Amino acid sequence: MDSSPLLAALFFIAATIIFLSFRRRRNLPPGPFPYPIVGNMLQLGANPHQVFAKLSKRYGPLMSIHLGSLYTVIVSSPEMAKEILHRHGQVFSGRTIAQAVHACDHDKISMGFLPVASEWRDMRKICKEQMFSNQSMEASQGLRRQKLQQLLDHVQKCSDSGRAVDIREAAFITTLNLMSATLFSSQATEFDSKATMEFKEIIEGVATIVGVPNFADYFPILRPFDPQGVKRRADVFFGKLLAKIEGYLNERLESKRANPNAPKKDDFLEIVVDIIQANEFKLKTHHFTHLMLDLFVGGSDTNTTSIEWAMSELVMNPDKMARLKAELKSVAGDEKIVDESAMPKLPYLQAVIKEVMRIHPPGPLLLPRKAESDQEVNGYLIPKGTQILINAYAIGRDPSIWTDPETFDPERFLDNKIDFKGQDYELLPFGSGRRVCPGMPLATRILHMATATLVHNFDWKLEDDSTAAADHAGELFGVAVRRAVPLRIIPIVKS
Numbered sequence: 290m291d292s293s294p295l296l297a298a299l300f301f302i303a304a305t306i307i308f309l310s311f312r313r314r315r316n317l318p319p320g321p322f323p324y325p326i327v328g329n330m331l332q333l334g335a336n337p338h339q340v341f342a343k344l345s346k347r348y349g350p351l352m353s354i355h356l357g358s359l360y361t362v363i364v365s366s367p368e369m370a371k372e373i374l375h376r377h378g379q380v381f382s383g384r385t386i387a388q389a390v391h392a393c394d395h396d397k398i399s400m401g402f403l404p405v406a407s408e409w410r411d412m413r414k415i416c417k418e419q420m421f422s423n424q425s426m427e428a429s430q431g432l433r434r435q436k437l438q439q440l441l442d443h444v445q446k447c448s449d450s451g452r453a454v455d456i457r458e459a460a461f462i463t464t465l466n467l468m469s470a471t472l473f474s475s476q477a478t479e480f481d482s483k484a485t486m487e488f489k490e491i492i493e494g495v496a497t498i499v500g501v502p503n504f505a506d507y508f509p510i511l512r513p514f515d516p517q518g519v520k521r522r523a524d525v526f527f528g529k530l531l532a533k534i535e536g537y538l539n540e541r542l543e544s545k546r547a548n549p550n551a552p553k554k555d556d557f558l559e560i561v562v563d564i565i566q567a568n569e570f571k572l573k574t575h576h577f578t579h580l581m582l583d584l585f586v587g588g589s590d591t592n593t594t595s596i597e598w599a600m601s602e603l604v605m606n607p608d609k610m611a612r613l614k615a616e617l618k619s620v621a622g623d624e625k626i627v628d629e630s631a632m633p634k635l636p637y638l639q640a641v642i643k644e645v646m647r648i649h650p651p652g653p654l655l656l657p658r659k660a661e662s663d664q665e666v667n668g669y670l671i672p673k674g675t676q677i678l679i680n681a682y683a684i685g686r687d688p689s690i691w692t693d694p695e696t697f698d699p700e701r702f703l704d705n706k707i708d709f710k711g712q713d714y715e716l717l718p719f720g721s722g723r724r725v726c727p728g729m730p731l732a733t734r735i736l737h738m739a740t741a742t743l744v745h746n747f748d749w750k751l752e753d754d755s756t757a758a759a760d761h762a763g764e765l766f767g768v769a770v771r772r773a774v775p776l777r778i779i780p781i782v783k784s
Contacts, residue, residue: 318362318669320344320353328355330507336766338653341365342683351667357507359385361676365683367690367714372666373658373677374714374722379405382723383659385676388505388512389498392523393531398579401587401656405723411570412580416727419560426730428555430629432470433734436463437626437742443480444747444780453752453777460596460739464589465489467735472581473537474556488533494526495582496590500768530585534578538562557581584728591651592735594769598649599641599740601776602697604749605761609699613637617745627741629734635741640699642737646685646709646718648697651769653682655720681717682770690715747780 321344323329333340341363345352350366364370373381382405386396396402400412419425440463447454462478465488469477478489503519505511515521541558544551545566553559561577564570603610616637621627632639658677663670671677686694692701707713710729711721719726726732743749751757756774763773 315672316670318351318353318671319348321348323355326357328357330356336764338680338682338766338770341680342686345680345683351669358509359507359676360672361678362671363678363680365680366687367684369667370679370684370714370717370721373679374720377664377666378722380661380664381658381677383661385657385659387499388503388515389501389519389523391520392527395527395579395582398575399583400580400727401583408572408576411572412576413727415564415570419564420557421727421730425560426734429471432474432555433467433738434626436466436470437738439463439466439480440739441625441742441746444743448747448780448782451779453779456600456776456778457593457597457771458775461589461593462489463739464592464596464735465492467739468585468588470556471731472557472584474554474558475537491526491529491533492585492589495530495586496768498523498526499586527582530582531578534581538574538578587726588728588732588735590769592732594651594771595645595649595736596739597772597776599645600743600749600778601761601772602645603641603744604751604778605757606697609641609697610744613641613744617741621745625746627738627745629738632737636703637699638737638741640702642740643702643707643709643716644697644699647691647716648685649770650681650685650718652718653680653770654678655681655717656724658724679717684715684717746783748783749778749780752777752779
């Protein structure tokens with residue numbers, strides 16, 4: 290008689306008993322039963338942020354999940370988010386680093402993944418006080434206005450020919466150009482042109498490869514073998530993008546050396562060149578090229594996703610669209626491009642964007658944190674090395690926080706001071722604490738102004754309204770959670 294099945298069953302039972310006794314002894318947060326080897330990975334499905342939200346209703350706002358051999362705690366309430374990000378922010382300031390991020394040593398150079406130490410502090414200071422200061426943002430708004438005009442011209446052409454606009458594509462090209470103008474005073478790509486698609490394809494490549502589910506991230510023993518080729522492909526895409534950025538930087542440095550008295554440009558590259566030449570900080574050139582890579586990839590993906598969701602919600606809720614149009618008309622009048630300085634006069638536009646961020650946070654689980662030491666939170670032990678995921682999706686749809694949380698209702702923010710700048714833990718699309726997104730000042734300007742340009746100048750109708758509700762409900766999980774079906778709507782010039 291073959292005893293192998295019996296031995297396997299006994300091994301499984303013994304492993305389960307050992308695991309459960311270990312878990313009770315260490316007083317870890319509760320969570321669903323993890324299977325040997327794979328843990329809870331088979332339970333996640335296509336949209337893990339939704340699964341985690343459902344499980345948190347059973348297991349609570351601190352929940353244990355095992356992703357292969359990677360022990361993870363899911364945070365699903367504002368109170369616990371504040372404990373992690375604020376009260377114990379130093380302990381949970383580490384990063385879990387995906388294998389793709391090791392490409393070109395990005396994990397050792399990028400501000401997003403550096404430990405909170407001197408290099409990170411210098412880069413953070415430069416971002417806050419120089420690159421993303423109010424003065425810098427004001428100086429570069431003329432560059433962004435030009436790119437919004439290009440978006441307007443593209444949509445006008447679509448309107449004239451009666452064809453639908455692929456909002457995701459239009460938002461992606463516009464965001465790339467807005468970012469490129471602000472960073473380099475240059476044009477990244479163009480509408481309806483294959484000649485300038487290389488830059489766009491590189492950005493898409495980096496964003497895609499970083500979001501690919503990779504077994505080596507959950508089973509570190511596989512990392513040296515790179516079984517899915519993620520690291521190899523990431524090296525290619527990261528290398529191409531860094532080479533382009535280095536080209537821009539070297540060209541500007543050479544221009545400054547050749548003509549030191551030339552008028553200064555109003556872009557980020559001018560700030561970077563001044564910092565490098567002043568030698569004020571103990572930072573290398575590669576710190577800045579990797580920072581600009583982060584800004585390009587993070588900014589393009591999240592802004593594209595949020596603009597598409599904003600237009601999707603407004604088209605599906607014509608009364609909200611009409612109210613926003615009326616506000617824009619009252620402030621901008623016949624001006625085609627709404628000025629960034631008009632933002633404080635547009636409370637309903639701000640409310641719309643907040644509501645989009647609540648119901649469709651672009652990164653629903655934020656960037657992973659890691660515990661740098663053992664820490665007790667809410668009576669539970671979170672061991673050193675634990676991955677921490679903040680479920681902004683679950684918090685944004687919690688009925689104990691929000692009335693009718695599944696309803697798109699910007700009015701909820703008109704008499705509500707909750708904002709997404711990191712101080713209100715009910716709304717955390719950009720994170721909070723030490724690791725809050727440094728590019729938030731630029732991202733919010735792009736998101737508000739691109740949405741305003743599309744809404745203010747055109748009426749819109751669905752290309753195919755027979756599947757509109759189903760298409761609107763579908764989500765595609767990745768670095769940012771997109772609509773599963775790209776939004777295609779027909780622009781109509783307002784009479």
